Structure formats: C-alpha cells, structure tokens
Amino acid sequence: MSNSFRTTNSTGLINKDKKIYFTFNGTIYHGYEGDTLASALIANGVHLVGRSFKYHRPRGFLGVGVEEPNAMVQLHDGNKSEPNIIATEVELVEGLKAKSQNCWPSVQFDIGEINNVLNRFFPAGFYYKTFMWPKSFWMKIYEPFIRKAAGMGKAPLLPDPDRYEHNYEHCDVLVVGSGPSGLASALAAAKNGARVILAEDKPNFGGSLLTDEVTIGNMSGKEWASDTISQLKSMPNVILKKRSQVFGYYDHNMTVMIERVSDHIENPSKYTPRQRLHYIRAGEVIVSTGSIERPISFGNNDRPGIVLASAAKEYMKVYETLVGKKPIIFTNNDTAYSTALEFIKNNIEPIIVDTRDSSNGELVKEVQQKGISIKFNSGIADTKGHLKINSAIIGKLDSSKESFISEETVECDCICMSGGWTPTVHLSSQAGNKLKFNDDIDAFVPDKKRQKETAIGAANGSFTLNQSLAEGFQVGFDLSNKFTDQNNPTNSPNSNEPSYEKHEKLWCMPLPSGKKPKRFIDFQNDVAVSDVELAIREGFRSIEHVKRYTTLGMAGDQGKTSNLNGLQYVSKIEKKIVPEVGHTTFRPPYTPVTIGAIVGREVGNHYLPTRKSPIHTWHEENNAVFVAAGLWQRPRYYPRGSEDMNSAVNREAANVRKNVGICDVTTLGKIDIKGPDAPEFLNRVYTNAWLKLPVGKARYGVMLREDGMVFDDGTTSRLSENHFHMTTTTAQAANVLSHLEYYLQVVWPDLDVNVLSTTEQWSGIAVAGPKSRDLLSKLFPDVDMSNESLPFMGLVDSSIDGIKARIYRISFSGELAYEVNVESNYGLYTWKKIMEVGQSFDIQPYGTEALSTLRIEMGHVAGAELDGRTIPFDVGLNSMVSQKKDFIGKRSLSKDAFTESDRQTIVGLVPLDKKTKIPEGSHIIEDNSAVAPIPKLGHVSSSCWSVEYNNPFSIAIIKDGKNKIGKNLYAVSPLKDISIPVEVVSSHYVDPEGSRVRS
C-alpha cells in the first residue's frame, strides 16, 4: 500500500530517489524529498488527520498550503513538541513525528464525537448560553470541560531548546508573494535599481506558475519563474527569501516576516536558528499574495477526501500525489476543469458536477473533447463515508437552484470542489486599506490605501495572467522610480493562458430531500450554515457580531476559506448585497507564529540587561546573596557560615550601629548639573531653597511632580559656583534625568543649564557607624575629619593611593557616616582598601536588607513611602517645603484635599507582643471585631527587625496619623489571615533628635 497514491509522472518538485521516513500517529511511513507532511500522508492514502474543534468530526485535508483549516497536528515530542501546526506547511524531514490532536483515545475512535450526535445541543452561541449559570459552576465544572473539549494541541511544558533570532531589514520595495505578478514587480523594481526583498512562503518560488499550464514569452510559466529567479539572484540589490511568510503589516510600513530557517533540515548545526523573525521597514510594499479557492457548502462537505480543486491539482503537479482515484469535480466555475484535465492526464476519469447551466470555456471544451460528460445544472446534496468519503448524492437543481428535483448516489473517494477565488487581502487590510467589493469576482479587493502598499495580480482581483504580469511590471517600475533615478522600465512579455467563462453566484447547495445534514462554512471553527441562520434569527445583524457569536472566521485561520462564504450567506438571508453587509477585520498574524520566534534571543539572562557595580566581583567572592534592584544586581546580605537571612541582616545592621559598616551605593543615580542658572534650576526643581547653598556643602532635597506627589529625593552638592552633583534613588535615576531635561528643554529653555548622567562614572561606597570617622582619618591622613572641619553635609576632595576621591559626610543609616566616591574603575580597589584598613575597626559589609533596617528604624522614607501617592506632608517632609518660593508641584499642595487636617501621615508601629513581624502591605484598622467592610486607616509600607530595640518595627501611612500616636490599632493581612495588635509610635524610632549623624 505504500505510496500507492503517487502518480507515475515525474514532472513535479519531489525527488523520488530520496526516501524520507516519518511517523504519524505511531505508524511509520515514507515520503520523498520535497514532500510536505500533507502530500506524504495523502500519497500513503491517509486522509483522516484530525477531529474538528467542536463536534469532533473526522477531518482530512482541505487545502495544500496556508489556507488549510483542518489538518493541524502536534509535531515532535518532549521539549520540541509543538501544537497546532498546519500539516500542509510542514516540509518532510527524516524522523519527523506527528500526531493528530483534539481526539481521544484515537483519531479513528474519538469519544468527543458524541458532540456530533448531540449537535443540536451545540448550536452557535452555545457556550454563551449554557455556561452562564450558576455562577459557581464556572471555575470548577464549565471551564475545565470547555478546555478539554475545545483544546486543540498541547503546549509543551518544557523550555524550548531551540534558538530563534531577530533581524532588522530596510528596503525600498518589499514584494510579498512570488507568483507571476510578484516576480514581475520584483524584476522590474530590481532592474530599475531599487533595493528589493522578495518573500515567498513556500519552499519554491513561482506561486501559480508551478501548477498552471501557461506560457510566458517563449517559455512555460514554470521555466519563466525559474529564469526570473536566477536573474534576481544575480543582482546585488535583491534579497530573496523563501520559506518566509510576511504575517503582519503594522504602522509606517513596518512588516514582520517569519522565516523557517532549519525546520526542514535533518541535522541543523547547533548555531543555526530554528526560525528567524524579520522586521522589515519597507519604503513601498507590493502585496502579490495571490488568491485562495473558495469551498462550497453542501451536506457533510467536511468528510476526509473532500478537498479544494486547486489543492488536488497542486498535489498532482507539484507533489506527484493523487488525492483519490475516483474523483468528483464539483464547481461553479471554469478553473476546476484544469484539475479535471490533470486527472485525465493521469488516466483517471473524473465525474464533473457543475452548478451552471453551461459553459463554453476553453478548458470545459477540452474536457468534453476527451469524451467526459459534464453534469451541468447539478450540485452535491450530501455525502457518505464515516472516516473517509465513499459516495456522494448528486442532485439535479431546479430552475431557481433552491432545491433538487432528483437525486442519485455515486461512488467516489474524493470530491474536488471549487467555488471560485478570493483575493488574499489580509495584508492590505491590516495596513488599513479600505476594501471594496468587486461584483465581477464576488470578492473584496483593496481600494483606498492608508499606507505605502499596493496590491497587484490576483490579490488585487486581477485573475488573468496577462493582467497580473502587466500590473507587476508597471507597479514594480513605478514604485521603484521613487527611490532611484535610473528610469529603466522592463516590458511585460506576451503570455498565453486558457480563457475562462464566468462563475455562478452559488456557494451553498440546497438540503437533500428529507434530511438536514450539516453544511459547513468554516471548517476550523466548525461553523455551519445553520449556525449563521440561527445567529440571524436571534437578532445578530452586524457581521462583526455574527462573527463573534458563531466564531466564523476567527482564530488562527482568520477566515481564509470561510469569510466570503459566510458573508455571502448572511447577505442572502438578509437580502442585502455583500458590500452592505461589510466584512470583518483581518488581524495579524496571517498565519500562526511560534512564541519562540516572537521572543527571539530575549530569554533567560538576555530577557533584560544586567547591571553590575564595579565592586560586584568582591561581593561574589564574599558570599553575597544578590537581589535585583531594577536592572542592577545588589548584595542583599552576606551570610556567614550557616546564618539565615534574618540573623545575617541583624548582625550587619547591629555592626553599623556599634562599629562601622561598608555598603556599595554605586547604583544611586548621579547627575552632573552645570551652568550659570544651575542654582535657580535646582530651586525650581526641589521643594526647598538652593540659592544660598555654599560651595563644598551638600543638601537633602525633595522633588515633586506637578500634581504635588513626591517624585524623588536625594542629596545634591555644590562643587563650585555653577556646578552641582545631584544624587537620585536607584529606581528613579532615569526618570529624574528625563524630568530635568523636560523642564530645561521644553518649559524653561531660557535657563542656561546642562545635565548629564554620571551614574556609571562614579563608584559610591558608604562607610557608616560610630567608628567611621576614625577609619576615614586613617585612610585619608591629609584630611581633617573633625566635626568642625568636615561637618554633617560637608564634602571634601582628597585622594587614596593617588586615586582622586570625594568624601561626602552624608548618612542614610542615621549614624555618623560618609560616602566615598571614586572614579568607577577604582571602585573595587578603593573598597578593598577600606576593608583592609577597616579590619582593626571591626568593619563588616552590609547589604540592602541591613540598609533598609537602618533607614526604617530612623524613619527615613524611601520608595515604599514615596510611591507616587504621597505628598511631602504625608511622609513627614513638610519642613522641606519652602513657603517663600515657587517650585514644580507647589500649587497642588494648597488644594483642598491636600490640606485637610486629618490627612494621612507617616507613623511607626510596634506589635504589642514585641515579637510578631508585621507583613508589609498590611491594612491598619481600628476595630478588629467590626463587620466587613471595615474602614481602612492606611497601610504598612516598610517593616524591619529593630536592631536597636530588638523587636519588630514598621512604618505605616495612616489617616490622621499624628493624632494616633500612643493608640492601639490592628495591622491585618486578610490574605495571610493575620491580625496583629500594634501600638502607634513616632516614625523616628531611633535617635529622633538626629544627634548621631551630627556627632
């Protein structure tokens, strides 16, 4: 039986000398090099590939390419497993494993098929109607059921082992599709000197020229295609891409194309990406995407073995494969006769059923001359055959073509149907083109363009070869002329193809007498004629509503074969013409795209950049546990031996209070501010006064947004008359710079100030604790570190082993503290030097956890309090707000809500039992026994273990906080089922007078 459905000719594109073995549903088959999974299965007589989405009906191949709605399979297994792959798009490769999906236990016997028997309970809108109530059933019963029933393939649970890449391209002209018009336009544009990219989804260039019996110039269509491709290949201004689908058309002529780089290669090298995503910014896009054949709706028109006529022809001509040996051709137009002729060439006599009364087309005559009689004025009423079609009921149509006058049963093993052609307008529509309805071809074609996009050939509704070529050469030349001055047109060669008579406007057959079989319109979404009828009967009028109610044309398929038949049927029932019904929106992607390709190389550690301080290696060598602070990696704590986090943090923090600690603060944002108006600028940016800050002094500053909320804080120092050094929080560094640039460039361009980020130029090292002065005196013997000479908020320039250093006397910990800044390259050296000299002072490094503990105990606010919802008053910074001058956001502070006497304020919280830690984010309430909803007073912003008092301590922001000090409240965390009685205290828990920093 192996490959018993191969033709005997060898005019196609497969290599019968090279066998390729593959597995489908556990059975080993072979195909040949050049086959797709679909053609190889059909050659082996396998048509049953899957079960339909809703009714689990047996389904086979309908198409031969991207239009295939049924044959979705699961490929490979393990971490390479991939669901919902269209079998017609999979090139056969040795060892390929594929299986059917949406069936259990097997594709031959599927339990879900009961849905088909019960189909009157599964009408359109079934999910909406049935699963609405009771509400409690949704999560536990309905949703799991729908998931199981509606599931297509299975996503792998393991990480994707393959490599995907992104590529950015620019070109003058992008040509999408390499049929006759695409090739012509690419050739014309390239010969005129434009930079051209030609994209073709299939493994071979040529489109319809690979299957149509035509001549161009003195060559066959196929020869002309390969001749044109070799011309294009030789030109340096042309990029040719096959296996490449342009699936999305976005703004400003940005298109995205997926290239299947190594899926078809048996053993690709380790560094070959599996797929590559190309972002192509094109000057002009030529949409030469061709057209897709339309099915016809008739009873049980979805059985395996029922295919599009054009697909049957392509299987024969390109893949040397017969979809069946007893074919029926069913058509409303002339083009299907070329499929009939191809069967005849293979010594098979098809039965031809044509809905029309007659046709004088050249192909029709040719078929008749071969002695084949044609059943005109007939249609297929119904079909039989469970897992594969075995017969059809052919009916004679009455004059109105609304019913059959007689019926006969005819044996067959396939039906090749053709309802005419639909231009593939998806990309044009995505580009914003307003489509218009072309009555001659009964389909929408591009009309008013919004972007630089031009449809040509069949995609533009030009179905003759002459017209396609002429458009291609003309448009390729015209568009390329926008980019070059060569003015070198290429003439269109003469071409020859058979003439065609018009199609009949009939896409839905009447029902057979006495029966109501399903007549499918959308195979992928299992939408039948009766579903559309129901939607309209239930009052859905807008085509967008009908689409959503019935799911017609949705999901991965995007209605490639179903849209127009659906519209046509709605217009028939509504007695409107199709343009009045309108069409639904075509959305990207045109074909399904793997998530891996979209993500590209941005996985794992490459998901985001990682920023490391120059001292990072020391932290690593000294057992630091790191934490992400934005993009930065910061030491969180440095455990010793078997210490857990809490004990390490407590030890580090206590050592700062008792001796001296060292902390890497390189990540703080630093901005260099220069210019004669710098003091005035700072005065406007910060809430406090800056004009009189002496040179050599630092000052703490708070900046607001215009809405009055605190934006950021930090210390800024005056290095000289017109030169300042600003520090920002780590988190807001980039935003503060943009903020400053905005005010300097947009609002106050008259100010003569320049700002520049110097975050990465300086390495910052905090040295904090009562012994820090003695340590620094030893490190910098030339500097007088006394309180008189270098007081709190003073700064001094010095050097350490010849390295220039700037010493700021600033403190975040609340202790006597300094910050040593050196050029980044010397950060590590300086750190090590301080550690070395610090040994005799019991120095210990401390991480971000201890840093937080120290600032929380002192009541210093940080990001958790400055969360964009607090004004200075709320966080105890009212004294920082100047009454004398104006600044950014000041006017907001006098608004009513911001001056209410019981506004939220920062407070401290201590649990009454002095033991229970209060989770950050807990709500503060007054009455623990109250019935919900309980009024919320505020929330806990920061929590720590106070090393000073050896009990938990938290900062909270609560309503009327200043009048709540001394009271007992509750901190509750309903998610954790926690309720903790707490006492409200001052947020300045340790050293409220601030004497230590000034000591």
Added chain:
Amino acid sequence: MLEIKCPYCGKRSQNEFSYGGDATIKRPQLGEEISTEDWDNFVYYRDNPRGKHSELWHHVSGCRQWFKVSRDTATHEIFDTCKMNEDFNV
C-alpha cells in the same frame, strides 16, 4: 512600530523614543496666582482629539532631546517633526 524623524538624528524606530503628551500645554508662570480650576486644567485635563495632534517626544535612547511631532492619532500618520524652538512646516 512608528518611524519617527528626530530633528537632530533623523528617522528612527519608535522604541528609541518615549511619548511626552500634548505639546501645546503651557506651564503656568512661576509664582503666578492661579485658580484651582486653571491649575487642574494644566495638571490633569488633556484633549483627546481624533486626527491631527501636536505632541512631545523624547529621544531617550538617542540624543536625549525633546522635540515636537505632528501626528494623526487615528492613522498614526506623522505630518512633521521639529525642534522645540521651531514650528511645524505642515
């Protein structure tokens, strides 16, 4: 993804820029007496036009300049871009 012409650097993809809102908003003068209503209009209220919109963009991953863009909010067509101290040509 839009393609935006920075008046300083030339055409670049949108991901190099950040959006800065309505370019026609004028901040009240420092120290100016202003009603709460006028202040709120400045801080919070913005027109949301369909069609031509004059707006600010910041070339954050480039020259770090703020500049003006005249863009159609419905079609994304960009009519013109210019420096802060210039006016649109179209």
